[in-house]
Amino acid sequence: MSRQSVAKAHQKIQELSWEPLYHEPVAQYGTDYTFQKAQKKDPLKQVLRSYFPMQEEKDHRVYGASDGAIRGNMFRQVQERWLEWQKLFLSIIPLPEISAARAMPLLFRNVPNPELHNGQAIQMIDEVRHSTIQQNLKRLYMNNYIDPAGFINSLRNFQNDYCGTIGRQFAEGFITGDAITAASIYLTIVAETAFTNTLFVAMPAEAAANGDYLLPTVFHSVQSDESRHISNGYATLLMALSDESNHQLLERDLRYAWWNNHRVVDAAIGTFIEYGTKDRRKERESYAEMWRRWIYDDYYRSYLVPLEKYGLVIPHDLIEEAWNQIWNKGYVHEVAQFFATGWLANYWRIDSMTDEDFEWFEFKYPGWYDRYGKWWENYNRLSTPNGHHPIVAEAVDYVYPHRCWVCMVPCLVREDMVMDKVDGQWRTYCHEMCAWTDTTAFRPTYEGRETPNMGRLTGKREWETLYHGWNWADVVEDMGYVRDDGKTMTAQPSLNLDPKKMWTTDHLRRMGPLLSPNVILNEMSDDERKAFHADYIKQGPAGRPAPADK
């Protein structure tokens, strides 16, 4: 049996394809797309007989490397600046991975080609692999890295922190709402095809540069499965394109999915790579440079554009706008600055930037120092408790931002902020595209067409709402971000582990209460709100207050 070629074996298992004779399988997950049944080839060409040993072999390498890293004292050379951000990343990513597994059932009934289901089932198993192998990596960090705080409460943190909520779009977006929008366009066509390169290739490279060669071993192993998933998505996309009536929905979903992925993934991974590294070699690619190569050239130019001839409407304007955000509007820098402003609401430590970092930023992003330099100097100055408050409550020329109702990253590029009353509530959006997602895309009609299966945006989407009027110390205790002495905070605005130099909840007691920007916005009179908006869009960059009117 082992002598049979994989191609022949794969051909044989096509005989398993099921054509229902007595009962149709239940149609649990709705879609507004229509698919015509057509003979289709399973692009994965994967048979479990060779798949299991192949994956097991990959596992051997991963677990071998894990043992080796511990025996070789890897943690003596790991940069804490880098590993701290893994407390965030590895709290988020196992859910997107397992959600990708959970997304496959959304496709079974809706894509009526049994040949494709084999590939989807393999992807499902791959995703279980990814989720648990990443959980395992995190466990190893918890056991072997100097500061386990933030790892030991990882999944609690993930569930009650605003960053976790932002990250959950990259998970719930795969499995909820219109089945094809979620499991095909958002998950495979955009998240996997466009953004896994930054996640699973750029991140590992940066990890290695920071002394961690374990994360690359795990994530390269994960990425080696990803190309198969991309072929799954491609096959489904071509089928969707062959039905003219899907084109309008494809256009909508590509715009939504592209923009949301950009907002979420670029915010997180951009920050890890630019602000979580100690590698400041000038030849080291910046996130913007990587983005240009992997996302603009490889995804947009090489993958998306050729699909235009099949009738796919490509969001050229949004690809350019995402680049504009990253390159001209400092999107990643604004996000990193916000993370650091709100360090006390999180569960990892954020290192200060040094002169060496400043120099690198200025080299890679000319004009960086004028925008962000002063603020980071203040961050450094305020990093050890010394009678002052955490930076969020000190006068450092920074206006605490409103949150975007859709992507839930704050409205950081202030001039782009959009405000609207939707479903009886005043909401702010970071960009007109996020506003469109709420007001136009996630609705039961779209451009006059019924879209009864489209999903809904739900939940308490502004984190601050829950803690409106609370003392910060109580907020941190409520979330559980306190160390085992009962008061030292899990989060710190520096890497200093001297207990006398660490922030405690006692320091927070003296601060004013946390206030919800959205609650306040809804309490304003119409005139106040107008004035607020006019002021907000004149703020920035780097969160600076609007210049005083002359």
Added chain:
Amino acid sequence: MTSAKERSVPRVNFTDAEAGAKEFPDSTARRYNYYTPQKRKQTHYEDVTVEVQPDPRHYLSQGWIYGFANGEVGYPLTWTKLKAWGQDKPEPERGPGTGGGGKGLDWPAHGWHEFRDPNEEWEMTLYRYGANVVRQLNANIDFAREAKAFDQWNPNWVHFVEHHVGAWMHIEHILGLYVFSHANRSGPTNMHNTAIVANGMHKIRFAQDLALYNLTLSEEIEDFDGAAHIETWNSDNAWQPVRKLVEALPAIENDWGESIFATNVVFEPLVGELFRSNLVQQAAAGNGDFVTPTVVGAGEHDYSQRDLRMTIAMFEPRASDKEFAEHNKEIMQGWLSKWVPQALEAARALQPLWSQPDFKPPRFEDGLDRAKARFSGIVSDLGLQVPKELNQ
């Protein structure tokens, strides 16, 4: 250019970021503190699976952020009619100034969260097990081929394997993909859904094992008809009631509990084991076949040693639920009454197969009695009553 430019590589620095290098609050905290283990110690399996799927009744303070068009969000507990204690208590309400709601919250908030897969399946175990099975089967079949073992088969047995063992591949495939894989979006916790994937994977693999074995036989046995199984599955009268039943399982309306229960508690012992253990495994050796039992036995082992154990751990606690035992028993008894007659009808339709091989297996009725006894044992392990329909 031949002159080697100095390669730019990141500097390696001594950071001493190793566990134990300093003492500070939490410096010795080395276990996950957000869940309670099932036994005294947290297991590796629990560490990599528990709480990955969040719950608004626990720490998920902002709630699910996407919904379906009908308003359902996340993993609704209503996706099965079974209930677990605590689930009727309302979810904590969050709003302006309520806080995250995690403080003082009883946990687990409901009984579903107590489930742990007794097989402790996760990445490492899944691949080790899968790889071991396929390696073993490959070795067995290679050995048989080298030993010319297939030459021993008599024509009737060739026909039997061609048609009937072949037909079984379709069943495993449909159940693996459209019952189990389908249900991995539905269960209330990550432990449920991961265990369900593992079960689905066993079946998909077994289906492929049978298909590729069939391919080998077409290569090794002259005149072996590798497509006969399709014809049998599509139109052989003995198989049509089985097919009807198997297709009814993925057609169950939005109740993952019923799908898995009907498959693993009813179909598997009454039809699956009846065919695999009480027919194929009993008849093969007498007909000179030592190979088919190893292929079929791998699937049999998946069910009897792993999937059934998981199923009992999943459903027994609902029958003995501290709040909903009566409700759940009524539901599950209803499922038994609904599915047992269909399973018996399917089982009986297979009877003609017992007379096909030259060397006859033990009588059909004896096999069916054994299957019924096995089924009754499972039912009582679950704390349920053997349904009167079993005597039909």
